[in-house]
Amino acid sequence: MVGVQRAKELMLSAREVPADEALRLGIAMEIVPADGLLARAHALAASFRGASPLALGLIKAEVGMSLATDLRTALANEADHQALCFETDTHRTAVRRFLAKEPAAFQFPAAPAG
Secondary structure (H helix, E strand, C coil), X not given: CCCHHHHHHHHHHCCCCCHHHHHHHCCCCCCCCHHHHHHHHHHHHHCCCCCCHHHHHHHHHHXXXXXXXXXXXXXXXXXXXXXXXXXCHHHHHHHHHHHCCCCXXXXXXXXXXX
16 A cells, blocks of 8 residues: 555554554545544445455455465456356346446445544
């Protein structure tokens, strides 16, 4: 997210990163007041309800392996995973909803809090 030089600086210095800097660097998604944190976490979690569990799991696996593989392998894995997801009921439902001009079942991120 921040590049090798900035990542080294942050890790080697072990300094605290203020919220506004974390947001600017892209290592935080948003700043939420402490009293709204739990509600925001619940809203974000709820936004995944309509998502494909298979697709989410494959994305997490691919990101986890991304630094340990070459581009050709990563792209081949992604193509294989897209083919797997294409065959699911979740995908068929998403296509049906799209063609019927219905709202998507999966919306991320959830709208920011207030």
